[in-house]
Amino acid sequence: MSESQNIEYKESWRDEYLKWICGFANAQGGRIYIGINDKQEIVGVADSKRLMEDIPNKIVNYLGIVADVNLLHSNEDKEFIEIVVEPSNVPIAYHGQYHYRSGSTKQEMKGTALQQFILKKMGRSWDxxxxxxxxxxxxxxxxxxxxxxxxxxxxxxxxxxxxxxxxxxxxxxxxxxxxxxxxxxxxxxxxxxxxxFFPGVEFHIGRFGMNEADLIFQDVVEGNILQMADKVVALLRSKYLISPIHYEGMQRIEPLEIPEDALREMIYNSLVHKLYVGVPIQMWVFNDHIELWNEGKLPDAITIDTLVEKHSSHPRNQLVASVFYKAGFIESWGRGIRKINEAFDKAGLERPVFKESEGGLLVTFGRNYPTMKDAVSNIQSDDGINDGINDGINDGINDGINFTQTEKLILKAISANKNITYVDLMNDLSISEATVTRAFRNFKTNGLIIRQGANKKGYWQITEKGKNVIS
Structure with a gap:
């Protein structure tokens, strides 16, 4: 048997291996073999009689647990020792340190990880x-x-x-x-x-252009998490996503580009399973896809593969999950991912991709709009001011982009002075800050301008697409 999550081989005994026993006890249990090297060759142990007395005593004295210590013999009559460690239902420490067996490595738990571990061993959750x-x-x-x-x-x-x-x-x-x-x-x-009380109770949303460095605008949703999903969906609907209009008979229908039930399910999952002593939930909205991330690793019994299949529910925050269930937001059978996939299948969309990332869960899903790969279609200004500008949008197919005369004047001004500022544009063209802001959002989204260098020392560069607009 090779070394694995539950097996460790050591040529000779050292007291520091009590850390490994501690790690096995805090995890799923395991076996340590003394007298076998990394190549799984039995090299035997010296003074087996003394070790058979010392090891069990040290395990009891230093760890407070009892482990089976067995003396075994090879075909060549070499003696080696097997230490069988059962998983403990209480936290086990060695010299005040808590160790945990994860995969084929031993880790010392500290801070948030230690707090979560102790609560779990006590049958409780942080909430x-x-x-x-x-x-x-x-x-x-x-x-x-x-x-x-x-x-x-x-x-x-x-x-x-x-x-x-x-x-x-x-x-x-x-x-x-x-x-x-x-x-x-x-x-x-x-x-x-x-x-x-908790700095991580926020939901951050950012609208990006070509990549993560191209932040166009952003919002932060605060407040209680029970009503947060409603706030997030309302904000996405009004400012970030598209609701293509069609008619069924005489009825006007404006569904979201993404199945709303699936979108809510993903948001609910992020709220229920989030590690609230960590950082806020984050959503990146790009031209062609969306990424949603919440901090908190998957439970030990769950992998990405089992996540998308039938599995039992393992909520990180048990009381939060209970209230969300009673409110009718979620089910209690671990069916959330299946419901999301079914909704995307029904809409004819590619299923979301789930991935463990940076100590949390990242879900990535495409946007369902014909032109979304090259442009965004309904970026809305949040300034509440209507300057009478019909913002043109690049449809990614028809290059005949209908920008307003004011926007073309702004582009020409940038072309003439790559270091021009918002204030200069407002003064030179007698336009409002809202008009300039909205125009720059349009330019960046449609790939007409690129920011080169740092904010203070950088400059605007007109792309070939931008030059075509003002030519």
């Missing part, structure tokens, strides 16, 4: 811990009412609970400790300002 600094006044009653409406509509709580007292609602959802203090989940789900 189930008490937050002594939060009070009932920190709970938003509007969020409670929102939950009650959704849960009653989903038929997952009794209609008689409508209007129930805030304290009773939290108690029934197991969001209060035995002494009445709020748990972390209560603040995440219903808090007025969860960001006061």
């Amino acid at each position: 189930d811990t008490t937050n002594d600094s939060a009070k009932l006044d920190d709970i938003d009653r509007n969020a409670i009412d929102y939950f009650l409406r959704r849960a009653i509509n989903a038929q997952r709580i009794a209609p008689s609970l409508n209007g129930e007292d805030t304290h009773n609602v939290l108690h029934n959802l197991r969001l209060l400790s035995e002494d009445g203090h709020l748990k972390n989940a209560a603040i995440l789900l219903f808090g007025k300002e969860p960001l006061r």
